[in-house]
Amino acid sequence: MIGIKNVGNTCYLNSGVQSLLALDSMKQLILDDEVVKRLESNFKKEPKERTRLVYSFWLLSRDILKGVKPNPNRFISSLWSLYPHLSDYTQQDSVEFVQLLLDSIHEELKIQIEPEASTSDDDQTKIQKIEADETPPVLDEPNKKVDGKPQVSGDPNNLYKQLIPKHDASTKIPKQKYTSPIQEKFGGFLQSELKCNQCGTPSNCVDPFFDISLSMPDENPQEHDENIFKKVYKLLKSVVSSLPLLNLLLCGQTYSLLQLLVLFFSRQPLDEDMNCEACKCKRSGSKKFRVLKVPDVLCFHIKRFSHTRYSFLFNYSFLQKRTNHVTFPSEINVDGTTYKLKSVVNHHGSSLAGGHYTSFVIDKLFGWWLCDDKYTKKVALEDVESSEVYLLFYEKVHE
Numbered sequence: 001m002i003g004i005k006n007v008g009n010t011c012y013l014n015s016g017v018q019s020l021l022a023l024d025s026m027k028q029l030i031l032d033d034e035v036v037k038r039l040e041s042n043f044k045k046e047p048k049e050r051t052r053l054v055y056s057f058w059l060l061s062r063d064i065l066k067g068v069k070p071n072p073n074r075f076i077s078s079l080w081s082l083y084p085h086l087s088d089y090t091q092q093d094s095v096e097f098v099q100l101l102l103d104s105i106h107e108e109l110k111i112q113i114e115p116e117a118s119t120s121d122d123d124q125t126k127i128q129k130i131e132a133d134e135t136p137p138v139l140d141e142p143n144k145k146v147d148g149k150p151q152v153s154g155d156p157n158n159l160y161k162q163l164i165p166k167h168d169a170s171t172k173i174p175k176q177k178y179t180s181p182i183q184e185k186f187g188g189f190l191q192s193e194l195k196c197n198q199c200g201t202p203s204n205c206v207d208p209f210f211d212i213s214l215s216m217p218d219e220n221p222q223e224h225d226e227n228i229f230k231k232v233y234k235l236l237k238s239v240v241s242s243l244p245l246l247n248l249l250l251c252g253q254t255y256s257l258l259q260l261l262v263l264f265f266s267r268q269p270l271d272e273d274m275n276c277e278a279c280k281c282k283r284s285g286s287k288k289f290r291v292l293k294v295p296d297v298l299c300f301h302i303k304r305f306s307h308t309r310y311s312f313l314f315n316y317s318f319l320q321k322r323t324n325h326v327t328f329p330s331e332i333n334v335d336g337t338t339y340k341l342k343s344v345v346n347h348h349g350s351s352l353a354g355g356h357y358t359s360f361v362i363d364k365l366f367g368w369w370l371c372d373d374k375y376t377k378k379v380a381l382e383d384v385e386s387s388e389v390y391l392l393f394y395e396k397v398h399e
């Protein structure tokens, strides 16, 4: 396992690159000679900043995968010239880095699959409305009964299966104009259903995603959060038989990935009023998510940072970090498909500005490794499980 040197607060980038390179889909793409030739030719023809970034990422990654000591300077200078806000040698957000990188690779490698629509020039990344009557069956009440039996069994895998339902032919995903290897492996679709509190009219929209951002429950819950807590409690009660363990799970500082998923997929009130088409005015409403397409790479982002407004004397806002421990399984099952944990990004420290990022990556032969900039070390699964996880990468297991 080869490390990457830190050239001044670039651990956000090193941990992101190492985590991506632990994924089989990414390895195959990086080592594909045809892709390198294409990037090289693009770079020679028209050396755009984005092409330079993607090409230099390829060269860096190929060195790492082939065990050659990498020099990240060219990649970093390309990244900073395309995204100048990342270039001040201060600590950055690893999630933002991963998103920008994946987006750049997608843009660079995308090919057109649908003829240009004459009525709309919407790109695939724009929000597209789907029929309002397509309301899918969702997990409104996780413990509701079907045929007198609880829908949620004692098998946690079943919970993931229900929380992230596999795409079926009846759901409408907007037609894609472009595709890329990144879109094919990392691209999922999330449906959000907004509902007017006054008339109950739903409106659905579908957004593409590369990762799912999971919030932690509010520790000083407002009234609406208490309802979510009750749902989480009910759901967990059906799986966890030990009451002390249940209380520890809910009242302690520890949350499980499953709890955060239940929270994410529960109906929640909207922060701002919505435009209701039936009422023809702004109304308070609620929102509920559903995954329409599960990608091969499932990336979960644990939202540890939130803006807290402090306005005693000044209208001052700062990023507050939640240091709660989050537990996660090394394997999840989504509707009969197994996803294995391949890598994790950790954030250490109390603030985004002053912290440090490391990653844990799995190697088929040698197990888990810690990647801490240029330093790498073999570790035990327990080290991974006890880490302060910020990003989790699960990848579909192909039989």
Ligand SMILES: [Zn+2]
Residues within 6 Å of the ligand: 196, 197, 198, 199, 200, 201, 276, 277, 278, 279, 280, 283
């Ligand atoms: Zn309404």
